Amino acid sequence: MxxxxxxxxxxxxxxxxxxxxxxxxxxIPKKSEWRASKxxxxxxxxxxxxxxxxxxxxxxxxxxxxxxxxRKGWVYFLIQKSEALECFENYKKLVEKEAxxxxxxxxxxRGGEFNSLNFKLFCEEEGIKRQLTTAYTPHQNGVAExxxxxxxxxxxxxxxxxxxxxFFWTEAANWTFYLLNRCPTHVVKNIxxxxxxxxxxxxxxxxxxxxxxxxxxxPEAKRGKLDDKSFPCIMLGVSDESKGYRLFxxxxxxxxxxxxxxxxxxxxxxxxxxxxxQIDSDLIWSDDDFxxxxxxxxxxxxxxxxxETESSHENRTQxxxxxxxxxxxxxxxxxxxxxxxxxxxxxxxxxxxxxTLYEEAVKHEKWRKAMECEINSIEKNQTWELMDxxxxxxxxxxxxxxxxxxxxxGEVDKYKTRLVAKGYSQQxxxxxxxxxxxxxxxxxxxxxxxxxxxxxxxxxxLDVKSAFLHGELSENIYVEQPKGFVKKGKEHKVYKLxxxxxxxxxxxRAWFSRIESHFxxxxxxxxxxxxxxxIKRSTGGNILIVSIYFDDLIYTGDDKVMMFEFKKSMMQxxxxxxxxxxxFFLGIEILQKSEGIFVCQQKYATDxxxxxxxxESKPVNSPIVPGSKIHxxxxxxxxxxxxxxxxxxxxxYLTATRPDIMFSVSLISRYMSKPT
Amino acid sequence: MLAFTDSDYAGDExxxxxxxxxVFLLSSGAVSWMSKKQPxxxxxxxxxxxxxxxxxxCQAVWMRRVxxxxxxxQEGSTSIMxxxxxxxxxxxxPVMHGRSKHIRVRFHFLRxxxxxxxxxxxxxxxxxxxxxxxxxxxxxxxxxxxxxxMGMFDLSEVN
Numbered sequence: 040m041x042x043x044x045x046x047x048x049x050x051x052x053x054x055x056x057x058x059x060x061x062x063x064x065x066x067i068p069k070k071s072e073w074r075a076s077k078x079x080x081x082x083x084x085x086x087x088x089x090x091x092x093x094x095x096x097x098x099x100x101x102x103x104x105x106x107x108x109x110r111k112g113w114v115y116f117l118i119q120k121s122e123a124l125e126c127f128e129n130y131k132k133l134v135e136k137e138a139x140x141x142x143x144x145x146x147x148x149r150g151g152e153f154n155s156l157n158f159k160l161f162c163e164e165e166g167i168k169r170q171l172t173t174a175y176t177p178h179q180n181g182v183a184e185x186x187x188x189x190x191x192x193x194x195x196x197x198x199x200x201x202x203x204x205x206f207f208w209t210e211a212a213n214w215t216f217y218l219l220n221r222c223p224t225h226v227v228k229n230i231x232x233x234x235x236x237x238x239x240x241x242x243x244x245x246x247x248x249x250x251x252x253x254x255x256x257x258p259e260a261k262r263g264k265l266d267d268k269s270f271p272c273i274m275l276g277v278s279d280e281s282k283g284y285r286l287f288x289x290x291x292x293x294x295x296x297x298x299x300x301x302x303x304x305x306x307x308x309x310x311x312x313x314x315x316x317q318i319d320s321d322l323i324w325s326d327d328d329f330x331x332x333x334x335x336x337x338x339x340x341x342x343x344x345x346x347e348t349e350s351s352h353e354n355r356t357q358x359x360x361x362x363x364x365x366x367x368x369x370x371x372x373x374x375x376x377x378x379x380x381x382x383x384x385x386x387x388x389x390x391x392x393x394x395t396l397y398e399e400a401v402k403h404e405k406w407r408k409a410m411e412c413e414i415n416s417i418e419k420n421q422t423w424e425l426m427d428x429x430x431x432x433x434x435x436x437x438x439x440x441x442x443x444x445x446x447x448x449g450e451v452d453k454y455k456t457r458l459v460a461k462g463y464s465q466q467x468x469x470x471x472x473x474x475x476x477x478x479x480x481x482x483x484x485x486x487x488x489x490x491x492x493x494x495x496x497x498x499x500x501l502d503v504k505s506a507f508l509h510g511e512l513s514e515n516i517y518v519e520q521p522k523g524f525v526k527k528g529k530e531h532k533v534y535k536l537x538x539x540x541x542x543x544x545x546x547x548r549a550w551f552s553r554i555e556s557h558f559x560x561x562x563x564x565x566x567x568x569x570x571x572x573x574i575k576r577s578t579g580g581n582i583l584i585v586s587i588y589f590d591d592l593i594y595t596g597d598d599k600v601m602m603f604e605f606k607k608s609m610m611q612x613x614x615x616x617x618x619x620x621x622x623f624f625l626g627i628e629i630l631q632k633s634e635g636i637f638v639c640q641q642k643y644a645t646d647x648x649x650x651x652x653x654x655e656s657k658p659v660n661s662p663i664v665p666g667s668k669i670h671x672x673x674x675x676x677x678x679x680x681x682x683x684x685x686x687x688x689x690x691x692y693l694t695a696t697r698p699d700i701m702f703s704v705s706l707i708s709r710y711m712s713k714p715t
Numbered sequence: 716m717l718a719f720t721d722s723d724y725a726g727d728e729x730x731x732x733x734x735x736x737x738v739f740l741l742s743s744g745a746v747s748w749m750s751k752k753q754p755x756x757x758x759x760x761x762x763x764x765x766x767x768x769x770x771x772x773c774q775a776v777w778m779r780r781v782x783x784x785x786x787x788x789q790e791g792s793t794s795i796m797x798x799x800x801x802x803x804x805x806x807x808x809p810v811m812h813g814r815s816k817h818i819r820v821r822f823h824f825l826r827x828x829x830x831x832x833x834x835x836x837x838x839x840x841x842x843x844x845x846x847x848x849x850x851x852x853x854x855x856x857x858x859x860x861x862x863x864x865m866g867m868f869d870l871s872e873v874n
Contacts, residue, residue: 568780699858702736
């Protein structure tokens with residue numbers, strides 16, 4: 040080709056410049072070298088979403104688990120990614136019981152939901168090995184990713200074939216998994232995943248075209264002689280719990296379960312244009328079955344019948360996936376939501392997997408212990424006394440609250456339970472007269488910190504155990520006996536409260552008057568401009584400053600002896616935890632150093648990023664584009680204002696240590712109503 | 716203790732209300748701050764600045780009292796740094812007040828506090844105005860400079 044070219048020897052040196060310029064990704068093997076040889080030896084999992092529109096119960100994510108050996112898939116639907124751990128726990132319980140084996144290994148990507156500390160802890164506790172993909176290499180989680188694609192493709196096709204509104208995607212996905220588990224796959228030879236998993240050949244005779252019209256028979260007991268004998272529905276799959284089809288009645292907009300159904304598989308329902316809006320305003324139904332009056336197998340006779348004749352079919356439904364725990368469902372199906380559940384849900388903090396119901400918590404040793412501890416603390420305090428309810432008096436309900444406390448590193452500190460009274464049933468003027476909460480202003484706390492920094496003092500922190508239980512009540516209040524601690528033989532008796540319980544309207548005030556009088560006795564002066572600030576001056580001119588924030592106390596001063604004595608006397612008077620130097624207060628991390636005191640909210644900030652699934656977002660240097668103005672987009676689509684308000688609220692608290700984002704946060708907070 | 720106050724003028728496109736902002740520094744660290752849309756429509760920049768000056772004067776009085784209780788008396792009055800010289804002039808010159816009623820009320824309030832030696836309005840150039848951060852979207856360099864002045868550090872600088 041050319042002349043004069045010298046002889047070139049192929050070089051064996053690795054050249055750095057070549058890599059800088061030319062390196063490419065290493066090939067990824069098409070087939071894995073190893074396959075599981077038993078059920079549950081390896082589980083693939085992945086989350087897919089967020090999916091628009093949300094399902095009727097607000098689900099936005101799809102979490103699938105695939106067993107490597109049998110290739111059977113399970114699907115769960117989530118509102119937030121953070122529910123993944125809970126689903127996994129449920130899933131684990133379900134499949135381990137069914138297969139009588141335990142999960143050995145879990146393969147996921149590095150999504151925050153799988154990588155969280157709680158998830159890690161759970162897996163460690165249960166002895167499950169983790170296999171995480173390397174960053175930006177979803178290929179390594181191929182089985183789960185491919186499943187996602189297959190499922191979403193099928194869902195799209197099913198929805199489009201029968202022109203079903205998109206928010207039925209959870210139903211479609213459910214059916215898809217059901218079908219896929221009963222279809223041949225490439226890797227499992229000659230049998231379906233369902234059979235590989237359970238060893239029983241599944242029957243497919245009952246499957247029908249998804250979304251087709253179904254005529255549901257109305258049982259005799261429900262109709263008169265001349266009433267219609269059936270009504271049309273849309274087929275959405277088979278029911279998990281009972282033997283029957285899961286159907287949607289477009290007229291009443293309810294889910295119906297029935298076994299007496301005739302299908303018109305080639306026809307599809309005319310959903311009409313405005314069906315979606317209509318449904319939204321009418322009713323929210325949960326993704327789970329709830330038995331309705333029309334369901335075919337309601338009467339006892341047919342129930343027995345089914346069990347006898349079709350027991351082989353039981354296997355078919357057994358293997359189906361389980362839904363998120365029942366309390367979540369309660370929360371979604373708005374009409375069924377009882378007050379107490381709404382309340383507990385609000386009490387729940389940023390991200391947690393804590394139980395909300397007593398029935399759930401009592402299964403765990405750690406929570407049982409914590410509950411006993413709480414009852415002991417109440418009784419030690421002589422909070423209440425068992426007696427008969429006087430005539431005319433009302434009782435207030437009580438309930439348990441569960442919370443995992445984390446330390447500043449985000450690790451589990453302790454499991455805490457709290458018995459609370461349902462104070463919302465108390466009426467002003469009858470059950471209580473005045474309310475007041477002893478919270479210090481953020482300004483005050485920062486001033487104390489700044490003062491201590493400038494004088495070189497150390498700040499210490501005390502935590503009052505069950506603070507509100509110390510408050511003495513002036514009113515007569517009776518509460519029920521708490522669940523799980525009802526005294527045998529005295530079930531009808533009630534507790535008369537001597538001291539306050541959490542949740543009572545007067546609890547904070549009672550606690551504050553108690554601690555206030557204690558401080559007065561100890562020779563403190565209350566700051567007239569800030570209710571929660573107490574100052575003690577010794578004869579030698581030394582000073583001790585104490586600030587109260589509910590049950591947290593911070594104190595500082597220039598005399599070590601005085602501080603020590605204060606701590607001693609407080610520990611005697613109240614049940615206190617000595618937290619030593621102030622390190623973690625109201626979600627603010629405090630670093631006390633010789634050159635000054637530094638405050639930050641690193642954990643809080645990462646937590647809210649996680650909560651709003653923005654952990655992967657790119658950081659920027661300044662909070663707002665210079666000179667930018669924002670104005671209301673009148674024609675924009677309205678978005679979920681609660682979500683927006685949650686974000687603004689979370690950021691607002693972040694301004695406790697971040698004055699630099701103050702302007703941006705208050706700017707966006709002006710547009711809280713009807714955000715677009 | 717040192718206070719900075721600033722306001723923009725008719726910053727809200729919808730109702731032409733201005734934004735107030737103040738920052739209080741105590742031993743070179745920010746302890747109290749605010750950024751808020753003003754409750755009234757100001758007719759001039761001077762009036763907008765007056766509104767925020769009065770608001771920060773209230774806060775200053777409260778903080779001085781708390782600090783006095785904590786035995787951290789400040790000698791002399793608290794300086795409120797303001798970058799609007801006409802506001803300062805107006806607060807000192809009793810003749811040219813009275814364009815509208817609420818200016819007059821605020822003016823009397825500020826003047827009373829100044830007379831009692833609680834607060835004092837002092838001029839400060841816009842570049843040094845820390846409270847600028849609370850009222851407008853600044854350029855990156857200015858933002859970082861003012862943030863430093865508030866006593867904020869990056870976490871990595873501390874450890």
